[in-house]
Amino acid sequence: MKFHTRKWVKPEDLNPNKSLFGGRLLAWIDEEAALYSVVQLENPHVVTKYMSEINFMASAKQGDIVEIGIEVVKFGTTSLVLNCEVRNKMTHETIITVDKITMVNLDENGVPKPHGKTKVEYVRDRIAGQNK
Template structure:
């Protein structure tokens, strides 16, 4: 997997139980994965069409660094499926622990919001992966 982003949990990100609010985590993951999908497809017109089951495995507290990793799972005609994983990072030990993971599906769209093909060279680059 490739490291895509670093985030820091701050007071403004905390929910009523003293942990990182789940909606903030989903926002971080979506922004990171969408930006990466656009970069990989060399096109800014990739939109989130599906977020799979999301597993919140451990709480994130104020001051925790969260490292976000991603892996392309498949590329179809107009879609890209990306697995993302957020890991808390311990500054003192250098160890990471998975705190959240999910799968996003992005679709390339035209100016009217209709699905259009991802460039063939991008699809060929990921042809070795199973199709979605």
């Protein structure tokens, strides 16, 4: 799994227990899944359709750096299924896992649209392909 994004846990990210608020972490995961999907599918019109069971395994405290990892589980016709792990950057302790996040590719009218992708592509490879 590749960890693409890091977040610094700040006071505004905490719950009354002074640990990372789960809703804040889920918002970070949703944003990361969307950004990853937009890049993979080369379309800014992507939405979250489904998130499977979420497993909180540890907490994070103010000052911790967490990193968000995303990987592709499968490509559907109009969708991309991802899984996610968030871990503490310094200790590598897993904070949360999400087994399946389904992102749907849309057209300009908000209707699911086939994306034609079948494998993970990297931007550097797309750029290299354009320079040939």
